[in-house]
Amino acid sequence: MTAVSDNALPGPLSDRELRVLGEAGLALFAGRLVLDAQPPIDDAVLDAVTERCAGPLPDPLIALWRTTFGGRLDYDLRTDLGGQDVPLSFAELFYPDSGGYHDLWGWIDHECELDEENQPDSSGRLVHLPIGGFEYLERVYVDTAAGPDHGAIFCWQQGLPPGWELSTGDRAGRLAGDLRGLFGQLVLERDPWETQDGTGAAMRDAVDELGNSGDPDARSAAAKLRRLVQATVLDWRGALNEGTLAAQRRLRRLALERAASDDDVALLARLAAMGCDPAEEVRSGLSPLDVALLHRASAVIQWLLEQNVPVENTLRVGAHAVDVELARNLLDRGASIDATTVTRALDNEDVEVVHLLSRAAQPDKGLARLGPRLRTLAAQAALAGDRLTAQSDETAAAREQRRSSVLTELADRFDPHRRP
Incomplete structure (x- = not known):
């Protein structure tokens, strides 16, 4: 259409x-x-x-x-x-x-x-x-x-x-x-x-x-x-207004993805009421919840969790974007943790998310390979903490020192035989 x-x-x-x-x-x-x-x-x-x-x-x-x-x-x-x-x-x-x-x-x-x-x-x-x-x-x-x-x-x-x-x-x-x-x-x-x-x-x-x-x-x-x-633009809105959207997979998935990325709970609820599955894969293995995490669409995330949609893949996709409370919630609901999850979490500004998810992971070869990177990031955080201390920015310095401590702990846990 x-x-x-x-x-x-x-x-x-x-x-x-x-x-x-x-x-x-x-x-x-x-x-x-x-x-x-x-x-x-x-x-x-x-x-x-x-x-x-x-x-x-x-x-x-x-x-x-x-x-x-x-x-x-x-x-x-x-x-x-x-x-x-x-x-x-x-x-x-x-x-x-x-x-x-x-x-x-x-x-x-x-x-x-x-x-x-x-x-x-x-x-x-x-x-x-x-x-x-x-x-x-x-x-x-x-x-x-x-x-x-x-x-x-x-x-x-x-x-x-x-x-x-x-x-x-x-x-x-x-x-x-x-x-x-x-x-x-x-x-x-x-x-x-x-x-x-x-x-x-x-x-x-x-x-x-x-x-x-x-x-x-x-x-x-x-x-x-x-x-x-x-004329080649897919008109999912027209199908939505005509009531035919749920039967058209391409348009249905496009609408679900748009609702998730735009943090549009009203649209998502309307789609669900029409018979669209809010847990359906919409793009390259991603569900609406995964898309919402990527876009930090907090209202849609909350609504989808209230619908009890599956969360297995969520932290692999969105570990960089969650806060500690949401990360703990997803863990409690059964979200998977592996080397990809921990790698993605390293981009999270809150090191407590990194700490939480990493401690929930079982050490394996994939995580062991993160050891050198973790040590490098820990050293960089320590240097940043020293600079901030010299600048009398105690709050920021404490944050970087905490990051360095967490990353060093994780490097030792995942790859204990390669401690410097």
Whole structure:
């Protein structure tokens, strides 16, 4: 569901408006705006790419490259990978000499090397052609082999270390039946003209710059582009008012996340009354309570705890943001404590939270590895305490001395064999 109905979409751009877009480095494909749009592919390069593939290039990919051979995208994309609803960064459309982490040829060579390493009998031609993604972390592929999957879109996402996301390990999966279907999944979770930063801001700035031109064709093109961009904004509020929100997973989760991050108890209670689960995962393994902790949304935190939502993951996510009372409350309710929790707690300004959570943790190899860092932080706190004492700031000095004492105690507890 989007913010603008289909019958309210602008008409097609005129030839003069399309010329203005090209001059501004913009292009349209399948109703989505491409930034830093490159000149269309020529026949020689198209043939050269085809030579590297297992079969013919799918028509939608050729259509994209005939429109713009590379550029940047600024939309939200989510998909189900490994049973998890995860965001996917489809920010780059690869092209030769892009200046990115790899250009198109570099990614093709990279994939061919992987094929040779893992499939000794590989033909050297790619079944899955990398066409875009984000640096080295995420890639989007087009299937080029003859057969039922020809033209289908797949993705790969690198697993990140603990602390970046809640699970590790690479993930891969199918995104769409073809490239146009993938572009149809590119949406915006917020209207960029209603928020300062975030996804869509680069498109907003490009459209506004076009609209400030003295050229009437540029201004009319900008007006149409703005409506096209806003037509991709997910309209969870409309679904809420229509009473259909609870049945639409993407919109439901977006609304729950917004209520949690904005500390909006009234909205959260309304969503729950409609049948939305206030404990549902809303983003990358995070529940509304986890989101509320990240945003220090105290009213929502209290309301959710009164609903007895699960708290197992809360301190792994929000140990840096809780006070001692809340930390103790979450511990009593069954929140898990591990090395990730303690690491996150080290960023808490209140060392008593660090002390409480660390003493609740059972020493293990993960915590033992924190020993050197704890000793370094303890030494830094001791030096800060000495400086503050010299400046006659006794209250601040006592706080830093207490931090140094707690961190030294924890270092000795977690890694007793490495005491200096």
